[in-house]
Amino acid sequence: VSGTQPVQRIAEQLIRVSCRRLPADERAEHYKEWSAEVPAILCDTSVRLPMLRAVRALRYSAGISRTTRYLCRTGSGVRRPSTWRDGAIRVRPGTALRLVIGVAIWLVVVLAVVSLVRAFPQPPVWPLVVGLTLAAAFDASCLVDIARAQQVRFLPKWAWALICLTQVPGGGIVYICVGRHRRGRPARPRSAQLP
Amino acid sequence: MCRLGAVKLTGPLERVLRVLVADPAASHYGYDLMRATRLPSGTLYPMLARLQQEGIVAARWEEQRPDAGGRPPRKYYRLTAEGVRVASRELADASAPSGGRRYAAVRPAYGTQGGAQ
Numbered sequence: 001v002s003g004t005q006p007v008q009r010i011a012e013q014l015i016r017v018s019c020r021r022l023p024a025d026e027r028a029e030h031y032k033e034w035s036a037e038v039p040a041i042l043c044d045t046s047v048r049l050p051m052l053r054a055v056r057a058l059r060y061s062a063g064i065s066r067t068t069r070y071l072c073r074t075g076s077g078v079r080r081p082s083t084w085r086d087g088a089i090r091v092r093p094g095t096a097l098r099l100v101i102g103v104a105i106w107l108v109v110v111l112a113v114v115s116l117v118r119a120f121p122q123p124p125v126w127p128l129v130v131g132l133t134l135a136a137a138f139d140a141s142c143l144v145d146i147a148r149a150q151q152v153r154f155l156p157k158w159a160w161a162l163i164c165l166t167q168v169p170g171g172g173i174v175y176i177c178v179g180r181h182r183r184g185r186p187a188r189p190r191s192a193q194l195p
Numbered sequence: 196m197c198r199l200g201a202v203k204l205t206g207p208l209e210r211v212l213r214v215l216v217a218d219p220a221a222s223h224y225g226y227d228l229m230r231a232t233r234l235p236s237g238t239l240y241p242m243l244a245r246l247q248q249e250g251i252v253a254a255r256w257e258e259q260r261p262d263a264g265g266r267p268p269r270k271y272y273r274l275t276a277e278g279v280r281v282a283s284r285e286l287a288d289a290s291a292p293s294g295g296r297r298y299a300a301v302r303p304a305y306g307t308q309g310g311a312q
Binding site: 032033034035036037039040041044046059060061062063064065066067070071074 | 224225226229230235236237238239240241244245266267268269270
């Protein structure tokens with residue numbers, strides 16, 4: 001049993017971190033509920049190997065992260081009416097438009113770079129340095145924005161960060177256009193217009 | 196009346212409802228349901244939250260029992276009276292041989308009289 005103690009602590013810590021997303025008044029109760037299941041999983045004798053039980057407990061607490069993400073997206077508790085279908089109707093056209101705009105801006109940037117290189121077969125160093133610095137600064141600001149946003153759209157935060165890092169100006173532009181919530185808040189206002 | 200009607204009966208939801216309907220009076224705690232439905236926590240708990248919001252499922256805290264050996268109290272879930280009704284109808288629809296699933300509520304499936312309308 002002593003071997004399960006660190007696992008239990010790690011699992012509880014994961015749940016605690018996930019619960020930080022929730023509003024303060026709901027946090028304690030959810031944490032109490034979910035952390036109470038961890039010992040049950042670790043002592044579940046129907047899974048014979050303690051190792052597998054530990055894996056299961058960790059998978060359980062990782063799933064709690066998904067749960068709290070869901071809860072803070074829809075708003076937990078009874079106050080809010082059902083909004084299950086919003087997602088299907090809400091963002092489709094806006095998002096396509098934003099994606100097109102993002103790709104267009106990115107193409108303009110690429111074209112500008114290409115034409116610059118064409119115009120100067122031996123390009124002076126300073127525009128290059130300035131351009132690279134600007135691109136790096138823009139990307140850094142995108143990464144900071146991703147890190148600070150409560151929530152991003154469509155992809156998990158790490159995927160957006162990866163896109164920003166791999167496509168240096170393009171990823172950031174697409175993130176700003178598609179993945180970013182206005183003012184970093186969940187986009188909920190339009191659901192009020194739905195019947 | 197039946198607000199579950201707005202929801203497609205997806206595979207995981209169907210599994211949860213089946214487990215709950217199998218013994219409507221029984222209360223289940225989270226891990227118990229996870230084992231019975233073989234769903235991961237990241238699927239099950241959002242669903243329970245949804246069902247709770249819809250009034251299909253009610254939750255209550257277990258009282259602290261002295262014989263529990265210091266185990267923290269659990270939260271138990273069970274179907275409400277309306278939940279039993281809605282869930283069993285949904286499940287009956289889902290397993291109907293017409294294969295109509297939810298569409299049966301929208302328009303009659305081929306070969307039926309459409310008496311439901």
